[in-house]
Amino acid sequence: DAGVIQSPRHEVTEMGQEVTLRCKPISGHDYLFWYRQTMMRGLELLIYFNNNVPIDDSGMPEDRFSAKMPNASFSTLKIQPSEPRDSAVYFCASSLGRASPNNEKLFFGSGTQLSVL
């Protein structure tokens, strides 16, 4: 099992540039989550998908952020245009769903460290 795979591990960009973060969930998982981690706000849920459909995007900070899941094995989080306050670690996580208690733990990727200068 390869786990949740995120790319890139590190991204440094300049303010105003478009940034795209990528995630490959664990095969067979039907939930996918995007979290952001900062010192000030801790871990925040941005958006999550169930069977490739966005269920709750109430955590997306503003219109500059968008997320897609075109198929069960790939998701992107895009920031356009990026700003310095977007600097954070962005985590993708996946899970099997609500069918049973054992299915409800999240498996996290290693995160993408984003720095916007």
Place this chain on the structure above:
Amino acid sequence: AQKVTQAQTEISVVEKEDVTLDCVYETRDTTYYLFWYKQPPSGELVFLIRRNSFDEQNEISGRYSWNFQKSTSSFNFTITASQVVDSAVYFCALSEANQGAQKLVFGQGTRLTINP
């Protein structure tokens, strides 16, 4: 609204000491789930335990144990005979059943350092 408080920002102990990480939560739901996750220096969060609100039995897994007390809304985590490899940031998290167990609210985390 749901909230998780980890009052201890940082803890530093010497190897082999026992250490307890505190977690206090707030929720209006009667059915909810509590979690602990570990974030080692490598960065990814690793699931440690899940507990539902109807199961107040304490759990022990090797050197790790968890004390769930609904009366005080606490879900504390104890590491016995700590080891250097236990050094990490530990997060307590809560989800309410009506929002799906995966929609977690995390505490701010406790950075645990185990010194040799």
